[in-house]
Amino acid sequence: MASVNEESVRKIIQYVGGKNNIKAGTHCVTRLRLVLDDESKVDKENLDKVDLVKGFFSANGQFQVVIGQGTVDKVYDVFIRLTGLGEATKQEVKDVAAEKGNWLQRGIKVLADIFIPILPAIVTAGLLMGINNILANPGIFFKNQSIVQVYPQWDGFANIIFVIANAAFTFLPVLIGWSAVRRFGGSPLLGIVLGLILVHPDLQNAYGLAQARSEGTVPVWNLFGLEVEKVGYQGQVLPVLFASYVLAKIDVFLRRHVPDNFQLLVVGPVALLVTGFLAFLFIGPVTMILANWITEGLVGLFDIAPIIGGAVYGFLYSILVITGMHHLFLAVDLQLIGSTNSTFLWPILALCNIAQGTAAFAIFFVARQAKMKGLALTSSISAWLGVTEPAIFGVNLRYRYPFFASIISAGIGGAFISVLGVKATSIGIGGLPGILSIIPQYWGAFAIGMAIVLVLPFLLTWVFSKFSKKKTEAELQ
CATH class of the missing domain: 1.20.1310 (5 helical Cullin repeat like)
Structure with missing residues (x-):
């Protein structure tokens, strides 16, 4: 593709308020993503007339100019050269934009930063689960029967797809633990371990917890007279979110105060032990109740x-x-x-x-x-x-x-x-x-x-x- 018209890029810079109005900039697949000091300085009428510009909008503290796939990379290179700005990552631009937001906007940004990185795994799992549904659910192509019932030779194939598809949802706390601890400044590896702890096979599986409680078969730990349910948190969101925050803060604190020579022996074990006990004693039970309230409230609204x-x-x-x-x-x-x-x-x-x-x-x-x-x-x-x-x-x-x-x-x-x-x-x-x-x-x-x-x-x-x-x-x- 030929190089872009430099004069058009100059006009974009001019019409967004000049380079002195630009705090940071990056780009995605199709758009320039800019953080501006004052968006009221944008000359929208003239910006819309620039041949490279296919549209623009403001969202989450960023002024985004739609350029188009492929072209935006070249526009950004010229943009960086003309403005004298250093290249910034999307996260750096988001961080700068977040400084302009209120507490609610910052809180929403935290959730976005945690869940968006794991979406590819969720999307992949969803697509594969759809394929499994087509193969294993009755009544789609045959009356009261599924494809694997009519053609049993497909059963093993469908089951492998189910295992692959279901893994991301079964071990969802692992994905969230990795992303959340990383977002809160801790070691992502410890976040993975925390997620694995919360879905350990020795724990009562969360999906069968209601039945186990009705039957009185939930296993417990006896901690010096205090009985604590050995409950896992498969498929749960809130328990691992709060536990990840605690783990990250302990991790950061210990890395700052423990000498480098002893960090390998102290930071991980202490952070996981403290967070693990807090998760099973307080964080998990309390957030599980909160999660159930949210779920029951929404289900109740849609039922009524x-x-x-x-x-x-x-x-x-x-x-x-x-x-x-x-x-x-x-x-x-x-x-x-x-x-x-x-x-x-x-x-x-x-x-x-x-x-x-x-x-x-x-x-x-x-x-x-x-x-x-x-x-x-x-x-x-x-x-x-x-x-x-x-x-x-x-x-x-x-x-x-x-x-x-x-x-x-x-x-x-x-x-x-x-x-x-x-x-x-x-x-x-x-x-x-x-x-x-x-x-x-x-x-x-x-x-x-x-x-x-x-x-x-x-x-x-x-x-x-x-x-x-x-x-x-x-x-x-």
Whole structure:
């Protein structure tokens, strides 16, 4: 590919307020991600006219300029040279942006930093679990029978897929322990060990805890007269999150105060022993109760009023994406799966992805400007595959009525599938491929939900554009 026009990069720098307004900058696959001192200095009208710019938006303290895959790398190289800024990692830019946020934004960022790195494992597990569901669940291709029942030679193949797919969910505390301890400044290796401790096979498996308690068969430790249940935390989120924070702080403290020659003998053993005892005595039992309250509250809401729960979550989810608060629900989805082996929230999220993509796709037909058509088309495909930020920030929010069309449609779709009890066995697969994470018995209902968000946002966006004709012609030409 030919080198980019340096003058266009100069204009980008000028229109975001000049190099003195830029605190830090990095890039992702398609966008420049900038932290600005004052975003009010951005000349949006002229920035939009730069030939390299396909859109822009502000999110989580970062001003992001959509350039395009491949080109953004070259633009960033010229950008660094012209501004004199050193190259920064995404994490460094996020850290600088976080300094501008309030306590809630900082807390959400912490959760995002913990869960986003483990998403590839969760997505992979979800896809493979979908393949296993197709092979092992009855009634999909044969009446009351599964593929492996009709063709037993496939049973071993399906079981191996299940083991591979289920590992990430069975050992979820290990993944969270690694990521959380790293985020809190401790040794990631100790986080892995902590996760393994919490799912040790000598402990009562969390999935069978309710039955074991009803039968009075939960094993216990006797600590000088104090009985402590030997309970594991398979599939749980909150216990390992809080324990990881404690472990990281102890680890950091000991590494600062123990001489280098003794750290190998002191830091790991002491940190794990103290955290382990605290986890089994206090952190685990308390957070397990809290997790059960959250789970029971959500399940109760969707049992009592599924149409309201589905409509509200479907309507609000994309709004939460704007604020970054959607990262909170990664933990909630994982907790639901750990406690009930399924989640009713993720199917609604998948419909929200599709709705945003459909609204952006409608703008492809409404817009007259070639650049906007290109951005609308690429961002709609991205949203249909589960990545909605380009569609939300680059297209739908920019013209407002496509965003309203999408969230109204997602609310209707969410209400519909919630009334029918649609659930997913895994998370991480959004958009159109999200059907692979849905329990097969709900595929028909989910397909109707998909049809709703593939048709209704397009029609609403088209209709709304007619009522906003003057604005549309002025902004989309």
